[in-house]
Amino acid sequence: MxxxxxxxxxxxxxxxxxxxxxxxxxxxxxxxxxxxxxxxxxxxxxxxxxxxxxxxxxxxxxxxxxxxxxxxxxxxxxxxxxxxxxxxxxxxxxxxxxxxxxxATARRYRYIIFNDELRPGILKGGVSHVYYPLNAELMNQAAQCLVGEHDFTSFRAANCQSKTPFRTVKKIHVYRQGKYIIMDVEANAFLHHMVRNFIGTLMVVGRELEPVSWVEHVLKLKNRVEAGITAKPNGLYLIDVEYPAHFELPKSDLGPLFLQSYTAS
Known part of the structure; x- marks a missing residue:
């Protein structure tokens, strides 16, 4: 069996x-x-x-x-x-x-940033601490150019073993909940370090060091060195895997409050 x-x-x-x-x-x-x-x-x-x-x-x-x-x-x-x-x-x-x-037809990841001047005393391994202010609204605007099927060479690790850089991002949403900035991203599959490279690049826009349009420019360059840093792993969660309905698998339970599901489309 x-x-x-x-x-x-x-x-x-x-x-x-x-x-x-x-x-x-x-x-x-x-x-x-x-x-x-x-x-x-x-x-x-x-x-x-x-x-x-x-x-x-x-x-x-x-x-x-x-x-x-x-x-x-x-x-x-x-x-x-x-x-x-x-x-x-x-x-x-x-x-x-x-x-x-x-x-599996899709995977969904969540990245959680604790955005505060001072580091957290708990959840050290569960969130990524960023002490400088981030504009989540600008990050979300910049992220929308990543939706769809693209060549994500600019966001794949150098040692990525995938035979193709093409992936289809179904949705991406960056939002703030108090001192937490959360990025949800769903795609058919992901390249090595793809989500962490997304967030590292979006943080450049969040710091207002580059305009919203810069992320689309980086995507089109198809060059990893042009994107932002690879964000730390401790804020990243695999939170859902989608399968055809006939398999009838239990739904994802996101647990703690800072992992609650968002309602935006």
């Missing part, structure tokens, strides 16, 4: 999702927990690999198994064998046509 899981994790203590030798990664923690519950090793496939320090509230994975266990074994059982910073939110038995990565 094929089992799908939703994994939530605080990525601050991990070297990303994907298993690596001599480094602690989220995939290793989950596979180890599955092995303890099933008494067999299983390789798992995720919807989207996250980098070191990046978090997730809705990472979807699947694995195939011939071990018969109740679904509670894949939720409570796994959680009892996982670190406090990783948990399973739900488990569901799926047909063989479901694939955590290839069945």
């Amino acid at each position: 094929r089992i799908a899981l939703c994994i939530e994790y605080d990525g601050a203590s991990y070297s990303g999702w994907q298993r690596q030798s001599h480094r602690l990664c989220v995939q290793e923690c989950v596979e180890t927990a599955i092995e303890k519950v099933s008494e067999k090793h299983h390789d798992i496939t995720c919807a989207g690999r996250t980098d070191a320090g990046v978090h997730a509230t809705y990472q979807v994975v699947h694995f195939d198994t011939d071990v018969v266990r109740p679904l509670t074994a894949w939720t409570r059982g796994l959680n009892s064998n996982l670190p406090d910073t990783v948990c399973v939110r739900w488990a569901k038995e799926m047909n063989d046509d479901f694939h955590a990565r290839f069945s």
